[in-house]
Amino acid sequence: MKPSRRKFIHSALWTTAGISVIGPSQIAWSKANTVIKARSIWDIPTPALLIDREAMERNLRKMKSFLSATNAGLRPHTKTHKSPAIAKMQMDYGAVGVCAAKVSEAEVMLAGGLQDILITSPIVTADKIKRVMALASQSDRIRLVVDRQENVRDLNEAAKAAGVDLSVMIDLRLGWIRTGIDHGKPAMDLLKAIDRSSNLRFYGIQAYAGPVQHVRGFDHRKEASEKALAPAQQLKKEIMKAGYQEPILSVGGTGTYSIDAALEGVTDIQAGSYLFMDVDYLMIGGKAGALYTDFEPSLYVLSTAISQPQPGSITIDAGGKSFSKDKKPQLKDITGVEYSFAGDEHGILKLTDPSKEILVGDKLLLLISHCDPTINLYDNYHVYAGEEVQEVWPVAGRGKSQ
Numbered sequence: 001m002k003p004s005r006r007k008f009i010h011s012a013l014w015t016t017a018g019i020s021v022i023g024p025s026q027i028a029w030s031k032a033n034t035v036i037k038a039r040s041i042w043d044i045p046t047p048a049l050l051i052d053r054e055a056m057e058r059n060l061r062k063m064k065s066f067l068s069a070t071n072a073g074l075r076p077h078t079k080t081h082k083s084p085a086i087a088k089m090q091m092d093y094g095a096v097g098v099c100a101a102k103v104s105e106a107e108v109m110l111a112g113g114l115q116d117i118l119i120t121s122p123i124v125t126a127d128k129i130k131r132v133m134a135l136a137s138q139s140d141r142i143r144l145v146v147d148r149q150e151n152v153r154d155l156n157e158a159a160k161a162a163g164v165d166l167s168v169m170i171d172l173r174l175g176w177i178r179t180g181i182d183h184g185k186p187a188m189d190l191l192k193a194i195d196r197s198s199n200l201r202f203y204g205i206q207a208y209a210g211p212v213q214h215v216r217g218f219d220h221r222k223e224a225s226e227k228a229l230a231p232a233q234q235l236k237k238e239i240m241k242a243g244y245q246e247p248i249l250s251v252g253g254t255g256t257y258s259i260d261a262a263l264e265g266v267t268d269i270q271a272g273s274y275l276f277m278d279v280d281y282l283m284i285g286g287k288a289g290a291l292y293t294d295f296e297p298s299l300y301v302l303s304t305a306i307s308q309p310q311p312g313s314i315t316i317d318a319g320g321k322s323f324s325k326d327k328k329p330q331l332k333d334i335t336g337v338e339y340s341f342a343g344d345e346h347g348i349l350k351l352t353d354p355s356k357e358i359l360v361g362d363k364l365l366l367l368i369s370h371c372d373p374t375i376n377l378y379d380n381y382h383v384y385a386g387e388e389v390q391e392v393w394p395v396a397g398r399g400k401s402q
Contacts, residue, residue, distance in 0.1 A: 041384050042363050046304040047318040049378040049395075050365070051276075053385050055298035059275055060093040062295060063257070067269065068094070072261040075099055075118060075250060077272030080372050082397030083381070084112020086275070097141065099270050103128050104400035106135055106142070112396065116141040118250065120206065120270070122171060122179055124151055128402075133162035140164075145171035145206045147181040149193045152200065159199035167203040168194055169248065172235060174209045174228045183231040191239060204248025205239075207232035208270060213255030214280065218287045225256040229263060236265045255284055258294065278371040279327050300332055300365040301374070302382075303347070308360050312351050316364065319346045321377060327369035334358070339366070 041050060067074055073096035078087050087098050087109060097116030100106040106117045116139075123132050123144055136142045136159070146152050146168050159166045170187055173180030181187050194202045209228035215221040229251055236249050250268035252260035257271045273281055276299035286292040303318035321344045323329050328339050329347075336353035349358065358364065368374045381393045 039389060041302060041365075041382065041387050041389055044302055044382055044389065046302050046363060047322040048302045049375065049381055050300045050302050051381050051383045051393075052298045052300070053383050053390060055296050056275060059277075059295045059298060060089065063271065063274055064094045066258065067261060070261040072266050072269050075268040075270055076275070077101070077120070077253075077270050078105060078109055078114075078397065080272030080375070081275060082108070082375060082395050082400070083393055084109055084114060084396055085393050087112070087114050090275075096268065097143075099272075102401055103131050103135075104402040105397050107131065108397040108400055110135055110139060110142075115139045116143075118143040118145075118169070118206075120145060120208070122147055122151060124148075124154070126154075129154060129158045132166075133158050133164060136164040136166050137162060141167070143167040143169060143203055145169045145179075146190065146194070147171040147173070147179055149190060152190065152193045152197060156197035156200050165199050165201055167201050169202075169204045169206045169250065170194075170235075172205055172207045172232050174207055174231065176210055178210070180207075183235045187235055188238065188242070191242075191244075202244065202247065204250060204267070205232055205235060207249065207251045208253070209251070209256070210253075213253045214284055215255070216283070217285050221255060221284065222259045225252070225259045226263065229260065229266075233263065233265045254281055254295070255292075273371050276368075276371045278374075279330055279367055279369045282367075297332070297367050299368055299371055299375075301329065301368055303364050303366060305349075305358055305360050305362045305364065306346075314349050314351060314358055314360065315342065316347045316349060317345065318366065320344045322347075322374075323366075323368060323377075324370040324373035326373075329366040329369045332365040332367055334364070 063074060075097050076090045076095055077099040079101040098109060098114055099118045099120050100109055101120055106119050109117050123129055170190055171180045173182055181190055194200050207229055212224045212228050215224045232249060236247060239247055248267045249265050250270055251266055252269045254271045254273040257269045260266050261269055274295045277295050277297045282291050284292045286294055301318055301322055303316040305314050306317050307315040319341055325341060331337050335355045338350045340348045342348045375395060376398055378395055382389055383391045383393060
């Protein structure tokens with residue numbers, strides 16, 4: 001939807017002054033001396049990142065409803081939204097804890113009031129191990145993954161020195177050469193090393209099959225995920241046969257949540273993008289057809305058409321600094337238009353057969369290409385219902401890649 005000419009001129013007259021908008025975090029969002037107030041989404045200076053709150057809450061309810069009928073719980077990945085306020089909403093909707101990809105993300109989540117945090121990447125350097133011990137001194141539900149016995153030794157020495165007990169999980173490699181240890185004897189030897197450690201507690205298995213999340217076609221994705229996770233299921237059985245209590249088996253994501261939750265032994269689903277969706281996920285297909293519609297888009301970038309140097313195309317003010325460039329964004333509710341990147345600051349809309357007229361000055365909502373890295377480009381979310389801005393929430397974990 002776009003503002004009328006009258007509304008466009010009106011908004012220009014009164015949006016340059018006002019009060020800051022504060023969200024659930026109670027942190028003022030504006031870092032500048034000039035504070036912007038927006039009553040309508042069409043009055044927000046562009047480019048801007050917007051959350052359709054009602055759509056997001058429907059996604060939250062749908063995931064909760066689905067998993068409540070299974071033996072699996074949700075452990076959402078906060079690397080997607082980077083917001084303690086949103087993580088708390090996920091906990092309110094039944095999540096068993098949260099994931100963080102990096103130590104700095106975990107620090108933001110703990111500072112924001114989250115307690116049960118799994119850091120999903122191995123932590124091996126002395127400086128980061130020290131930071132993890134500081135986290136563990138504040139919460140006994142900080143959890144790490146390991147894939148090397150040397151790492152087990154280093155973590156145990158640090159935990160002993162810090163006077164904390166630390167939960168650790170075996171990071172299992174599923175054919176994807178990124179992190180993880182092979183199943184069978186290597187994994188069981190790692191478990192024994194954990195068991196011998198005075199200040200480490202074995203918590204479970206992480207088995208993340210990343211590429212499987214984007215296998216196109218539901219049946220193909222189901223087959224791929226079941227095959228990928230079979231070693232993790234077998235390892236869990238071997239661990240229990242060896243006399244250990246049933247370990248956590250944390251797997252999956254948005255693309256395979258419904259597949260993995262039905263598998264024997266799975267306890268946690270590490271979905272993140274389900275909350276917002278993006279073009280990348282829409283294209284993987286679902287049970288019902290070529291588009292993946294289990295969850296609905298709730299995250300958009302608002303942009304302004306700023307120039308039309310020639311017929312058949314129009315330039316907007318959102319380019320490489322506004323969207324992740326691994327996929328192209330798509331216009332919301334307008335078909336017959338194709339987006340192309342035109343540098344850091346601009347995008348070009350090719351007007352093949354637009355279902356609505358687009359004029360210079362119009363503001364447009366675009367479904368983002370890839371939510372996690374796109375969100376990392378913004379300081380704030382503008383949260384709206386209908387067309388009314390309700391709150392502005394800081395992207396508190398922006399840039400936390402350490």
